[in-house]
Amino acid sequence: MLIESLTHPAPEALLAFLRAHLHARVTLHLAGEVEVLYAGRATSMAEAGDRLLLVKPDGSLQVHGPRGVKPVNWQPRTDHLSADLDGGCVVLHAERRSPAEVVRVRVIGCAQVTALNLADEALFLLQGSEAQMQQALARAPHLIEDGLTVLDRELLVGVGGIDLYARDSQGRFVVVELKRGKAGHEAVHQLGRYVDAVRTQVAAPVRGILAAPDITVPALKVARATGLEYVKVDALPQVQEEARQPMLF
Amino acid sequence: MLIESLTHPAPEALLAFLRAHLHARVTLHLAGEVEVLYAGRATSMAEAGDRLLLVKPDGSLQVHGPRGVKPVNWQPRTDHLSADLDGGCVVLHAERRSPAEVVRVRVIGCAQVTALNLADEALFLLQGSEAQMQQALARAPHLIEDGLTVLDRELLVGVGGIDLYARDSQGRFVVVELKRGKAGHEAVHQLGRYVDAVRTQVAAPVRGILAAPDITVPALKVARATGLEYVKVDALPQVQEEARQPMLF
DNA sequence: CCCTTGATGTCGAGA
DNA sequence: TCTCGACGTCAAGGG
Numbered sequence: 141m142l143i144e145s146l147t148h149p150a151p152e153a154l155l156a157f158l159r160a161h162l163h164a165r166v167t168l169h170l171a172g173e174v175e176v177l178y179a180g181r182a183t184s185m186a187e188a189g190d191r192l193l194l195v196k197p198d199g200s201l202q203v204h205g206p207r208g209v210k211p212v213n214w215q216p217r218t219d220h221l222s223a224d225l226d227g228g229c230v231v232l233h234a235e236r237r238s239p240a241e242v243v244r245v246r247v248i249g250c251a252q253v254t255a256l257n258l259a260d261e262a263l264f265l266l267q268g269s270e271a272q273m274q275q276a277l278a279r280a281p282h283l284i285e286d287g288l289t290v291l292d293r294e295l296l297v298g299v300g301g302i303d304l305y306a307r308d309s310q311g312r313f314v315v316v317e318l319k320r321g322k323a324g325h326e327a328v329h330q331l332g333r334y335v336d337a338v339r340t341q342v343a344a345p346v347r348g349i350l351a352a353p354d355i356t357v358p359a360l361k362v363a364r365a366t367g368l369e370y371v372k373v374d375a376l377p378q379v380q381e382e383a384r385q386p387m388l389f
Numbered sequence: 390m391l392i393e394s395l396t397h398p399a400p401e402a403l404l405a406f407l408r409a410h411l412h413a414r415v416t417l418h419l420a421g422e423v424e425v426l427y428a429g430r431a432t433s434m435a436e437a438g439d440r441l442l443l444v445k446p447d448g449s450l451q452v453h454g455p456r457g458v459k460p461v462n463w464q465p466r467t468d469h470l471s472a473d474l475d476g477g478c479v480v481l482h483a484e485r486r487s488p489a490e491v492v493r494v495r496v497i498g499c500a501q502v503t504a505l506n507l508a509d510e511a512l513f514l515l516q517g518s519e520a521q522m523q524q525a526l527a528r529a530p531h532l533i534e535d536g537l538t539v540l541d542r543e544l545l546v547g548v549g550g551i552d553l554y555a556r557d558s559q560g561r562f563v564v565v566e567l568k569r570g571k572a573g574h575e576a577v578h579q580l581g582r583y584v585d586a587v588r589t590q591v592a593a594p595v596r597g598i599l600a601a602p603d604i605t606v607p608a609l610k611v612a613r614a615t616g617l618e619y620v621k622v623d624a625l626p627q628v629q630e631e632a633r634q635p636m637l638f
Numbered sequence: 639c640c641c642t643t644g645a646t647g648t649c650g651a652g653a
Numbered sequence: 654t655c656t657c658g659a660c661g662t663c664a665a666g667g668g
Contacts, residue, residue, distance in 0.1 A: 141498075180646060183516040184514060186513045187512040188511060189509040189510065189512075190390050192443070196456060198457065202458055204443065205511075207510075208445070208465070209464075209664090210645095212513065216457065216648060216649085241646070252394060256420050256501075257439065258453075258455035260439045261455065262440075263436040264434075264436070269660085296653090299656085300657065301652095320661090321430060324642075326642090329582070333578070358642090430660095431660095457648075457649075458647095459648060459660095465662095518644080518645085549643070550642085570645090
């Protein structure tokens with residue numbers, strides 16, 4: 141996994157190292173004093189400072205400072221990645237089009253540079269996404285309301301898609317908007333737009349239900365004011381036994 | 390800047406290394422085979438695989454795979470960070486409350502671990518933020534429309550704040566919503582809510598203007614349908630000479 | 639602490 | 654390519 145590592149390399153050695161590994165499906169890690177310029181959707185310039193540079197085999201690049209999860213500068217993917225000598229310093233160029241952006245990293249001093257092989261994409265499971273919540277509630281719509289019958293999922297209406305489209309025990313249409321976390325007023329407005337869109341399509345009464353484990357106070361106020369309903373549901377709803385059985389076969 | 394670095398340390402050596410540096414205002418970098426568990430707002434589990442672990446002096450932690458800017462797992466800040474031996478493996482615990490979350494990293498094998506001092510927070514300048522756009526347009530509102538007089542910035546109405554509140558040459562109130570990039574329909578709806586909020590407060594006519602360098606086709610359609618206006622403005626508007634002069638004094 | 643908004647958001651899906 | 658919406662979004666700012 142560890143391919144090669146240099147400590148305090150001279151610029152020429154660093155350049156050779158980078159050129160050898162940059163396009164070799166390798167992950168590069170560089171710690172050193174660095175200056176970064178970015179130009180694209182915005183423009184930024186970071187004066188020389190101690191930073192940590194990461195270049196992944198997919199061409200993505202990130203420059204980390206001493207705080208936070210977010211890099212100081214980054215490039216999500218690069219169409220062109222190169223290293224050159226400029227005024228005695230190694231300079232990395234990372235460009236992409238669409239959007240047209242460039243990140244230029246000037247390495248003033250390199251304390252350590254390492255080439256790694258992170259080839260293995262290990263199995264990764266995430267539980268609690270909205271998609272899973274949608275699947276579970278589509279199977280057990282009574283967790284939202286008794287007598288609910290799901291007609292559709294991700295139904296496209298105008299702009300955006302209705303998470304769950306259903307009919308209640310009295311035959312009214314129901315638009316359900318799901319949120320995996322605490323719902324804010326934005327979710328209520330989103331639901332309101334979907335309900336409006338459906339009302340232009342069908343003559344029958346249409347209800348709107350926001351289903352989430354929690355809701356902010358202002359959001360609940362907006363919901364009440366606009367005739368929309370809030371139903372508390374767990375982020376990971378327990379599928380009932382009778383609903384679970386069919387999954388096994 | 391480079392404090393200490395180990396290659397292929399045994400679990401005991403790694404544990405000693407981590408314990409020595411974890412709470413020493415130091416940035417840690419570890420490359421190795423790793424297994425990650427996360428539980429909090431959601432739950433995730435990553436089977437053993439080659440990963441790159443980063444721990445910053447503010448307690449933030451991130452685990453990177455071979456692709457993308459986003460870490461596979463992370464913890465934005467930690468209230469409690471510790472390293473222990475468990476079944477012959479070093480295990481890192483990173484906890485926080487509010488939201489209650491925990492990330493557990495089990496180090497199956499460590500190829501390289503490094504302690505760095507990223508102390509320097511170097512000067513960083515970003516140009517092209519919405520805040521800067523707002524400042525520039527507040528000084529030169531004619532870039533939006535001739536005869537516009539800015540009354541307020543970040544005016545709070547109900548929920549959220551109006552970027553620019555102004556009056557046009559005919560005395561009508563104008564709500565301006567700014568976007569630094571291409572505006573989507575969400576921005577139009579946001580503007581619509583602010584306009585509605587103002588209309589409940591004042592009797593005079595109220596206009597709504599979305600000012601952005603670009604707009605999506607659907608968003609423009611929504612704007613026209615709801616009587617809102619779109620004005621194209623540069624993300625970094627040039628301040629005119631006559632407007633720039635007063636800045637100097 | 640709750641809530642809202644901005645972000646070089648990133649990322650993936652769908653038309 | 655364009656557009657939209659989720660995200661364990663993160664992170665800053667105001668009440």
